[in-house]
Amino acid sequence: MFTSLNLRALLLSFVILTLVLGAWELATPAVKAAGELTEYEKLIGAADQEARVPPPSAVLVRAWEELSDPFYDNGPNDKGIGIQIGYSIFRVLTGYLMAALLAIPVGFLIGMSPLAYKAFDPFIQVLRPISPLAWMPLALFIIKDSQASAIFVIFICSIWPMLINTAFGVAGVRKDWVNVARTHELGSLRTALIVILPAAAPTILTGMRISIGIAWLVIVAAEMLVGGTGVGYYVWNEWNNLDLTSVIFSILVIGVVGMLLDAVFAFAQRSIQYQE
């Protein structure tokens, strides 16, 4: 008997996984040995087994190979998945931290001043909906370095959710709490740090969590454009090699890493959440 909801959900997830993988496996025709191919099949390229969608079993085998040696480096076009992920995470975190260092203090000031809130709003509204990749040509032209341009794109896409949420959170801090600070004669800096920051922290962290999600979405596309290293480049490279098994494997890795990044922020969010 399954009394726990979690346990039942886990079981159901497992059933769904098995069904989907089973259906996928069955839907992929087994690759015939070269000797069994008819002349016609050879003509249309059926012999090229890498060119078809591989079955999950093949992906699993590839995953095992890749993950058992993730950090090998055989030159620019053949690096382990661990190294590629490392490059991507490095870019995401660099761009993201730079964005946080700018967006959170500026968002704080905007949130504290109704005048600044109104004055900055039109700029934010225009800049925010721009696809981060649209900045890429300009970034490449000005920065003249593809690595730095990718980081810049991450920077620009991470800014908006953090800026908007910080300003919104700070502006929405309950007036009574600010009055508590005032009646205790706290100066503006101490009010900001001891009262407004903790009060707005859950909203700010929501913005940070949205930003890291977007940054991870964008890095894959950015690396496909600039090339060289990173998990986005890895996907594109394997596609050029027509190695679909590796493409599917790297898609899964991108998903798992994104999930882990999000989980870190979800944890941080829970730890600073308060109930009114």
Add this chain to the structure above:
Amino acid sequence: MTNIPFLEVDLLTKRYPSPDGGDPLTVFENINFDIYKGEFVCIIGHSGCGKSTIMNVLAGLDTPTSGGVTMDGKELSGPSLDRGVVFQNYSLLPWLSALKNVIFGVKARHPDWSKEKVREHSYHYLELVGLVNGAENRKPSQLSGGMRQRVSIARAFAIQPKLLLLDEPFGALDALTRGTIQDELIRIWSGSDQTVFMITHDVDEAILLADRVLLMTNGPYATVAESVAIDIPRPRSRADIIHHDGYYKIRNHLVEFLAKRSKDLAGISKISGGQNDDPQQPKIVRPALDGVSSSEIDSATSPNLLKVKG
């Protein structure tokens, strides 16, 4: 003792500009009253007459349109740790535990104290309101409404302000809890020389706690019409106070004012108009002494002389 008031409110007026450019809304006009050192003064009036506004002016969180307040001979400007405030709700910081909320206040008051001393002092005041043995480490959301107000009161007393301002601190509590905390409040107050100004809606609460009750007429153009002395000796207790001869006389006087005269007198300051620039004190009434008005009583019987500490 002293006849110099500790706090003087002079010709206080608050107007809000009307949103459509018409006549401004005059919430109250030419309010005068004094509070003496160590006195417990309650103010009663109908909802919207401007009690909280007066209190915010006293706290320094709001500015009057005209008029002023002096405390200890100095004009008030802006908030200060000399005036502690307990709001009706939300005066605790929800991300801090009960103890940390008190520590927050004590630290602001005594930045030079050691961590140990701040903690000890804060803990002592939580002990006074009976909030120890684990409850001190809980967040406000994990405390009942009554416990939360206890923490607020502990924090306000812990910073030992010259004037304590309470805005309907028990408004959201049930009658039983309200009773216990009222008892606690008098006990802590009696052991201090704290001056308290408190807003309430509750006539019985005012009689139990106050040395004097200020009665406000209805707004707009509200004013303080009377200052009712509560001539019932202390220590008072909820159970015994109702057997005191003066109790029902005072109670009837207050209830009658709220039910009828607050309406009849509404706008009286408008009629007497702006010419009344003389900071005239509200009429002192002593219902327990058969309604003799203050002029017939020697001014030496200032209300704080009636306070028997204990």
